[in-house]
Amino acid sequence: DTEVTQTPKHLVMGMTNKKSLKCEQHMGHRAMYWYKQKAKKPPELMFVYSYEKLSINESVPSRFSPECPNSSLLNLHLHALQPEDSALYLCASSQGTGGLYEQYFGPGTRLTVT
Amino acid sequence: QKEVEQNSGPLSVPEGAIASLNCTYSDRVSQSFFWYRQYSGKSPELIMSIYSNGDKEDGRFTAQLNKASQYVSLLIRDSQPSDSATYLCAVGTPGAGSYQLTFGKGTKLSVIP
Numbered sequence: 001d002t003e004v005t006q007t008p009k010h011l012v013m014g015m016t017n018k019k020s021l022k023c024e025q026h027m028g029h030r031a032m033y034w035y036k037q038k039a040k041k042p043p044e045l046m047f048v049y050s051y052e053k054l055s056i057n058e059s060v061p062s063r064f065s066p067e068c069p070n071s072s073l074l075n076l077h078l079h080a081l082q083p084e085d086s087a088l089y090l091c092a093s094s095q096g097t098g099g100l101y102e103q104y105f106g107p108g109t110r111l112t113v114t
Numbered sequence: 115q116k117e118v119e120q121n122s123g124p125l126s127v128p129e130g131a132i133a134s135l136n137c138t139y140s141d142r143v144s145q146s147f148f149w150y151r152q153y154s155g156k157s158p159e160l161i162m163s164i165y166s167n168g169d170k171e172d173g174r175f176t177a178q179l180n181k182a183s184q185y186v187s188l189l190i191r192d193s194q195p196s197d198s199a200t201y202l203c204a205v206g207t208p209g210a211g212s213y214q215l216t217f218g219k220g221t222k223l224s225v226i227p
Contacts, residue, residue, distance in 0.1 A: 033214075042202055042217035043158065056214065090157055099206030099215055100146045100165075108157040 003027075004106035006091050012112045015081060021109045023074040023091030029104075031055075031097045032074045034066060035090040037108075043090055049074060050097045081113045116141045118205050120218035129227050133190040137203030137218055140184070146206035147179055147186045148215065153199045162188060193225045 004025045013019050023032065031050050035043035047066040048056035054066065063085075065077040074091055088108045094101040117140040127133045135149075146165055150158035162177040164170045164186065170177045176189040186205075190197055200222045204215040 042219055045214045048214065088157070099208055101206075102148065102160055102163050103204075103215060104160060105150075105157040110155075 004091055004093055004104055006089075006106035006109050008109055009107065010110045010112075012114060013078065013081065014114055015083070017081075018077070018079045020078065021076040021089055021091075021111075023076075023106055024072055025091075025093040025104075025106075026072055027093060027095075027104070028071075029093035029095050030071065031094045031101070032068065033092040033094075033103065034064075034074065034076050035092060035105075037088045037090055043105075047076075048097065055097065078111075081111075083113050086111055086113045116144075116205070116207060116216045118203055118216050118218040120201075120203050120221045122219060123222040124224050125221055126224045126226055127193050129193060129195060129225055131193050133193045133197065133223055133225070135188040135190075135201050135203075135221050135223065137186045137188075137205075138184055139186070139203075139205045139216070141205070141207050141216075142181075142184065144181075144184075144205045144207045147177070148204040148206070149175075149177060149188045150202040150204060151197075151199045152202060152220070158202055190223075193223075195225045195227050198223060198225050 034046040037043045049068045067075040091106040092103040094103045149162040152158045164177040178187045200220040203218040
């Protein structure tokens, strides 16, 4: 089973709101990722967690705050977002890191910031 | 700067034909190569991975890798309208601090009934 789940599927929030995106995998993968994807663009890496520790933060603004409560869960906390942050947010997981392992994506959360 | 290049398309093929999607990459030490299919409004779906030179077949899909030419391709035989999607090539490169894949911009494929 190569399933990664994400909630919610859609989210509309104002610029002053605080919300969270959730991601879960039960494949025993030790690496989890957050990506942002704008229309007609490839996914853009935001954060990498390896063995529940933040490994990479690709210069993402502090209004995005990741959290990895355990090896199966990944959250992305959102606060004071801008309209340009509207995008598809994708969670992915892989057996390990290093760019060698297959990454499996969740269905994504479509975020609209008003 | 790692680069992955794909023709943006659109690539149009008739139903039943072979669709050929191409990808080149810049970093010679790259070791893992992936093809993802992405339908409009959906998330990327992994369809093929290849690590060694040569061909790898899975059903109607064949991935081809030539590390000397830094070239990877995806062939789709007996193309179906349901294959119409954007195909993303992704390349993994090992090394200190290298945790991520580098994605190409994708090729949009249209299969005409």
